[in-house]
Amino acid sequence: MDNLQHQRLELKYIVQEQVALAVRDFVSSYLTLDAFGTRQPGLSYPVHSLYLDSDDLAFYWHTINGNKNRFKLRLRYYDDRPASPVFFEIKRRMNAAILKQRGAVKRRAVDALLAGQLPDPKQLFFNEPTQMPALERFCELMQHHHAKPKAHVAYRREAWVNTNDNSLRVTMDRQIQFVFEPASLLRTEMDNPLDVFPNVVVLELKFTGRFPDWFKELARCFNLWQCSAAKYADGVTLLMESGVDIEAPTVAPMPETAERLRLRRQNLEKSLRTSEPMPAT
Numbered sequence: 001m002d003n004l005q006h007q008r009l010e011l012k013y014i015v016q017e018q019v020a021l022a023v024r025d026f027v028s029s030y031l032t033l034d035a036f037g038t039r040q041p042g043l044s045y046p047v048h049s050l051y052l053d054s055d056d057l058a059f060y061w062h063t064i065n066g067n068k069n070r071f072k073l074r075l076r077y078y079d080d081r082p083a084s085p086v087f088f089e090i091k092r093r094m095n096a097a098i099l100k101q102r103g104a105v106k107r108r109a110v111d112a113l114l115a116g117q118l119p120d121p122k123q124l125f126f127n128e129p130t131q132m133p134a135l136e137r138f139c140e141l142m143q144h145h146h147a148k149p150k151a152h153v154a155y156r157r158e159a160w161v162n163t164n165d166n167s168l169r170v171t172m173d174r175q176i177q178f179v180f181e182p183a184s185l186l187r188t189e190m191d192n193p194l195d196v197f198p199n200v201v202v203l204e205l206k207f208t209g210r211f212p213d214w215f216k217e218l219a220r221c222f223n224l225w226q227c228s229a230a231k232y233a234d235g236v237t238l239l240m241e242s243g244v245d246i247e248a249p250t251v252a253p254m255p256e257t258a259e260r261l262r263l264r265r266q267n268l269e270k271s272l273r274t275s276e277p278m279p280a281t
Contacts, residue, residue: 007099008169009211011219012229013203019222020172020201026221027160027170030214034159036078044156044174048188050075050181051232052147059147063233068095072232073138073147075110076102080188085125086110088138098206103134107186114184116143152181153231154190155202169206176202178235194238202229 015023024043036045052073053059062070071092078084089102104125105113113119116139124131141147155176162168177193203224205215218224 007097008206008208009096010098010204010206011215011226013205013219013224014197014227014229015201015203015222015224017174017199017201020174020203023170023172023203023218023222024158024160026218031160031168031170032163034161037158042156042158042174044158044172046078046188047155047157047173048077048186049153049232050077050149050184050186051151051153052142053150054145054147057150057236058145060233060236063230064237069093071141073142073145074232075149075184075186077186080186082107086186088113088135090134090138090141101130101134101137103131103138105135110184110186113139114142114149149182149184150180151232151235152179152185152187152190153177153196153235154188154193155231167208168212169204171204171206173202173204173231176231178231178238180239194235194242196231196235196238197229202231 033043034045037043051059052075059070059072063072069092071090074089074091076087076089084107085104086107087102087104089100092099092101105119106123106125109119109123113135118132118135118139121132153176155173158172158174160170176196177190178196179190179193205218207215
């Protein structure tokens with residue numbers, strides 16, 4: 001069964017490792033460690049995403065320019081074993097809400113699906129009614145926007161979940177790396193990756209419905225400063241700044257793009273300056 005949180009609100013923060021460890025202690029009083037991380041080093045498991053975009057990087061610019069209603073197309077996988085599933089995901093932002101839709105297929109169906117061919121029911125990884133409509137919608141958006149594989153993003157995720165349902169989730173992502181990869185290789189290895197958020201942790205508070213009171217207390221105790229932390233978009237920006245030719249013509253940015261990039265960096269720096277445990281009283 002695919003236990004996906006389909007609609008939620010999420011708040012992102014950038015924190016130092018020492019703060020992340022203190023957050024872990026705080027969160028463990030309310031949530032349970034995700035089963036995938038219990039036997040893993042650092043209580044975290046590897047996550048790999050292959051992001052799709054158009055040749056003019058339209059999805060990237062929608063993020064940089066702060067479009068309120070936007071979406072990403074990506075393939076999510078966790079290892080390179082032939083028997084493991086590959087999730088085709090649509091992650092849509094509608095104002096402040098995050099909506100996710102995804103379908104999982106067996107690995108042998110991936111290349112055909114990226115070419116626009118829907119899988120046979122036997123190629124689905126889960127026998128659930130939501131799977132095929134999600135794949136159909138993914139293909140529709142992919143073809144309409146001429147989206148193709150563009151980048152491989154990998155990191156290690158420590159996840160804490162609600163024991164009763166999936167209404168609350170806290171994640172801490174470390175070692176976030178990015179490589180330009182215009183092919184559906186679905187590898188776990190990366191050649192000369194860029195460190196997107198070096199030596200820091202991306203903390204996310206995810207919830208459905210009302211903002212929990214203890215989330216508010218968590219943010220107060222650690223002086224958390226909300227900021228943007230878009231792994232794909234920030235990875236592309238780093239690649240552009242490094243002078244690497246990504247072999248794709250980019251559209252001219254909106255006039256305020258440079259200012260938005262500057263503000264994103266300022267928010268990151270402010271988050272790191274302010275996020276620290278409150279002194280004991």
